[in-house]
Amino acid sequence: MPNVSPSNRRPPVGVPGRVPRRGLAALVLTATAVAILFSFKTPADMFASGPGGAFLAGVTPSTSTALASTITLDTGTAVGTGSSAPLGPTAPSVPPATEPPATIAPPTEPPASDAPPTEPPATEPPTPVQQVLTGQAVRTPYGRIQVEVTIDGNTIADVQALQLPFDRSYSARISKYVEPILHDEALQAQSANINLISGATYTSKGYAMSLQSALDQAA
Amino acid sequence: MTVSLPGSRSDQPAAPRVGNAMTAPQLEARVVRVEHIMGTAIRVELPDGRLGSVLDEVFAWFREVDARFSLYRADSEMSRLARGEIAQIDVHQDIREVLDQCEVVRVRSGGMFDVRRHRADGLLDPTGLVKGWSVDRAGAILSAAGVGDWSIDAGGDIRTRGRPAPGAAWRVGIQHPLRRDAIAAVVSGTDMAVATSGAYERGDHIIDPDGSGAPGRLLSVTVVGPELAFADAYATAAFAMGRDAARWIASIPDYEGGVITSEERVIWTAGMDRYLDRG
Numbered sequence: 001m002p003n004v005s006p007s008n009r010r011p012p013v014g015v016p017g018r019v020p021r022r023g024l025a026a027l028v029l030t031a032t033a034v035a036i037l038f039s040f041k042t043p044a045d046m047f048a049s050g051p052g053g054a055f056l057a058g059v060t061p062s063t064s065t066a067l068a069s070t071i072t073l074d075t076g077t078a079v080g081t082g083s084s085a086p087l088g089p090t091a092p093s094v095p096p097a098t099e100p101p102a103t104i105a106p107p108t109e110p111p112a113s114d115a116p117p118t119e120p121p122a123t124e125p126p127t128p129v130q131q132v133l134t135g136q137a138v139r140t141p142y143g144r145i146q147v148e149v150t151i152d153g154n155t156i157a158d159v160q161a162l163q164l165p166f167d168r169s170y171s172a173r174i175s176k177y178v179e180p181i182l183h184d185e186a187l188q189a190q191s192a193n194i195n196l197i198s199g200a201t202y203t204s205k206g207y208a209m210s211l212q213s214a215l216d217q218a219a
Numbered sequence: 220m221t222v223s224l225p226g227s228r229s230d231q232p233a234a235p236r237v238g239n240a241m242t243a244p245q246l247e248a249r250v251v252r253v254e255h256i257m258g259t260a261i262r263v264e265l266p267d268g269r270l271g272s273v274l275d276e277v278f279a280w281f282r283e284v285d286a287r288f289s290l291y292r293a294d295s296e297m298s299r300l301a302r303g304e305i306a307q308i309d310v311h312q313d314i315r316e317v318l319d320q321c322e323v324v325r326v327r328s329g330g331m332f333d334v335r336r337h338r339a340d341g342l343l344d345p346t347g348l349v350k351g352w353s354v355d356r357a358g359a360i361l362s363a364a365g366v367g368d369w370s371i372d373a374g375g376d377i378r379t380r381g382r383p384a385p386g387a388a389w390r391v392g393i394q395h396p397l398r399r400d401a402i403a404a405v406v407s408g409t410d411m412a413v414a415t416s417g418a419y420e421r422g423d424h425i426i427d428p429d430g431s432g433a434p435g436r437l438l439s440v441t442v443v444g445p446e447l448a449f450a451d452a453y454a455t456a457a458f459a460m461g462r463d464a465a466r467w468i469a470s471i472p473d474y475e476g477g478v479i480t481s482e483e484r485v486i487w488t489a490g491m492d493r494y495l496d497r498g
Contacts, residue, residue, distance in 0.1 A: 195389050196379070199396075
């Protein structure tokens with residue numbers, strides 16, 4: 001099997017290892033996709049085991065995204081070594097900011113009927129020079145993701161996104177690089193005029209899974 | 220691997236892109252390029268793509284940094300220095316510059332940011348500053364090439380310059396620490412660096428140098444200022460400080476920021492007013 005994985009050194013999180021049997025790979029991918037789907041629906045769960053679990057468990061998708069309060073720390077009193085401004089719950093509160101993100105609605109899933117997962121081609125050349133392989137369509141909270149990978153010899157020549165959430169199915173040439181900042185894109189699509197997101201970059205597990213399912217077809 | 224997008228995608232959320240007419244004819248096509256380097260996705264955006272060829276140089280720079288600094292590569296200069304095979308005086312000046320900046324942050328943070336204590340094995344690890352520093356230098360490459368408007372996003376740590384569109388400021392959403400599909404605030408400006416550290420990011424990857432356990436009372440820390448090398452390192456150190464983080468950030472000249480507590484409160488430094496977009 002040619003060495004087509006671009007991430008030998010540091011495999012992306014969530015990418016299943018190379019599974020020689022396609023049937024097993026499909027099962028693993030399906031199971032993982034379901035697991036991810038559920039994990040996305042309950043983002044507060046990962047914090048629920050901590051001391052704040054009871055509080056955080058109340059966070060639901062319908063809850064406003066505005067945080068409880070916004071406090072501006074006064075630099076003058078804060079920097080001094082003597083009396084310092086209270087930072088905790090006793091600090092004065094101001095109403096939540098009325099930013100557009102506060103009204104973000106959960107993304108709606110696109111119709112699942114179009115573009116079913118593509119089956120791997122039945123015939124594969126024994127000594128491929130160039131292969132174009134289509135990955136499975138993977139459902140994510142932001143929509144369906146499906147990629148097509150071109151393998152030239154034993155390297156990935158190109159990855160095309162056939163389906164990306166929010167109709168962002170432009171022809172994304174991301175040769176050799178497998179993790180676009182899909183999370184950022186999803187947030188930008190929902191938010192009012194946000195150019196960028198500072199914080200965690202949740203690399204798209206769905207993207208990686210679809211790519212891996214394509215790579216698993218490589219002879 | 221360069222993606223040219225018509226118009227401004229953020230103006231029309233969820234609208235189909237294929238076949239869209241240009242909505243900003245006064246600009247050349249916007250150029251966005253994403254590559255996976257240094258273990259993260261690096262995204263560079265030029266609102267005006269006429270000088271887009273400079274991106275080759277920018278990404279070559281990031282690959283050079285990775286080759287020199289990566290601790291995943293046993294033969295990198297940084298790895299050899301960390302193992303004591305070469306002396307600090309003999310390494311490339313870029314490594315010395317980064318270690319000097321690390322030392323500034325270590326002293327200023329009272330040891331909360333320490334290149335020798337962030338790894339379990341105690342090896343020298345300036346990774347917490349290298350990424351931001353390399354973004355600062357990449358920005359200098361862009362500016363030297365005559366690109367007046369750009370943004371660089373290295374795994375959620377951001378530096379911007381100029382404007383994303385005529386008359387507009389860059390608007391940076393701060394990731395909501397509890398909800399993946401939401402942002403907690405918007406920071407806006409033209410020339411700025413924005414770095415956020417949080418426990419939700421790739422697991423609990425920030426090690427508390429005091430060894431007293433993971434910081435439990437902050438969900439995330441954001442630092443805004445002129446340089447990403449320092450903003451990123453300050454955010455890392457501040458997160459490890461816990462409740463004292465906001466006061467400490469307020470004490471740093473030229474840098475502002477805010478923390479999000481486990482009560483879901485945002486505490487901003489007073490100087491953040493000029494960056495905060497409260498709608």
